Amino acid sequence: MSALLTVDGVFKTFARGGLFSARRVDAVKDVSFVVGDGRPEIFTVIGESGSGKSTLARMILGIHAPSRGRLLLDGMDIASVRGGAARHAFMAKVQPIFQNPFEAFNPLKRLDHYLFMTARRFGNAATVREEEEQADKALRQVGLSLAEARGRFPHELSGGQLQRIAIARALISKPRLIVADEPVSMVDASLRMAIVNQFKALRDDLGISIIYITHDLATAYYISDRLIIMQKGEVVEAGDARAVLAAPRHPYSRQLRDAVLLPDVAGTAHGPVSAP
Amino acid sequence: MAAELRTAASAPVAARDPVLRVRDLQAHFRSRYFGVTRDVKAVDGITFDVRRNEIYGLAGESSSGKTTLIKTIAGLVKPPLEVVGGTIQFDFLKGYDGLHAAPPAEVERIRWKNLSYIMQGSMNVLNPLRRIRDTFRDFAARHMGGSGAAFDRAVFDHLARVKLDGSVLEAYPHELSGGMRQRVTIALATICRPDFIIADEPTTALDVLVQKDVLGMIRSIQREIGSSVLFVTHDIGVHAHLTDRLAIMYAGRLAEEAPTREIFARPLHPYTKHLIASLPRIGDDTPRQALEGSPPSLADPPSGCRFHPRCPLAMDICKERVPPMVEVLPDHRVACHAVEGSVAA
Incomplete structure (x- = not known):
């Protein structure tokens, strides 16, 4: 069985400046990896701002075309997706989840509207009743129900609830792959683990692979199967998530790992209480 | 790097005398429509002290009221926000119950000299059209006294404390990286050696590697000049590394307050327990539970x-x-019926 997503020697170069003084910036340099080979997985991309991780996500979503190299989804080149019908079929398979749920939804539209629209376009819902059924089913998969979301505006819900509705919306098209760009960094601490656990459930119960993009090594360790660490557009370390984070080899990965502020430190050698 | 931060952290014991005393503070967002008054009780009965020469941490989720609390303490009280009850006393501001109650001339005298503010977005502090040198002159020169040359010298020396060289003085804010800009704002906030510094999520917008450096700088400057810092962030990991004492805020009230080390070793309030237990740790595979429901x-x-x-x-x-x-x-200190009974018994 071939892999769900193959990223093969991908480059993305942006040109900046004018006609004569154009500077070329390599946002992504020679990145290759495979996601979902044989079984669904959570694949994490770790990097700081400017590491090219969001550019990579945009290429996987088909928003940017790579400058060089190929991205294959189920063996089909993402760059070859042209025209309405092909684009529609592609979007049904790959769905995004964004960082800030308050920005992802139009504040003047009701939330159920998004779910119904997605059901009509991607779920082949022909009647209002079918739309509602599909919306309710997707919401139940993330621990909510249509009764809770019906008629509500984004400002009426917390960030955690909104992010779960964003996930429910993505589930309606029955995707194979979800690209989640920093999905929990705007979510409150007491709700963050609900979202993170949700991703595990999507992988285990629905067989969806997830590309989890983050700078947070602790949640990456908690949920991911495999990961890559990016610095300035290049992959500096890749492999099994637990093995890499337990003993990072590249100097940059070690720096990142050492910068994680562990709460345990407080219990050992910290603060005025420890003074004799 | 980690070791550096930790040794710096176990420096002098904070003296007990408070620089700031907040007593039963109530600050509400009050709206009046057609004679009907509605209150959003963002700060509802908060009491705490910040002692001399300590970093006091304040943790809370969004909409827990922590930003309203520090705005009120900084005297930035504008309608619809109103101080409904309680007092805020600084030891350098005698005779007034908080900056919001003091006359403007007094506030002018105190800002930067006695009380300064490090904000989350450095671009909100630095004027994009002025060079860093001019920003320093605008803010701090009149509080420092002395000649222009002496002031420039002092700024130059002070920048070394945040590991910046004098060349940044000629730069415009957009020419500096986010980490450098945040270091400039830290230098600005500390150059007058204020008694009290409010830091509102100063590292949240920074990358993890830069964040660690900036936290180390805040700590070392604080230890050097002996200011008290009220440090606000939702990131529990940052509190664990930086603060001496920590208060946890939930829905407009304090849930728990203790020395940081004590709170991590022995959290008592169920909310604090959850916050600490739910943090994922590298090397720990036990499943983490989320709290049911959402913030009120x-x-x-x-x-x-x-x-x-x-x-x-x-x-x-x-x-x-x-x-x-x-x-x-x-x-x-804890605000919980269940804990009160069990610990006392």
């Missing part, structure tokens, strides 16, 4: 203890009576 609306908060609808230990009394903040162990 401050316009219509739950009765009694505001945490009771989400609390695993909730009893009947929790719905009826607001738990008082009680010192259950030395220097460790």
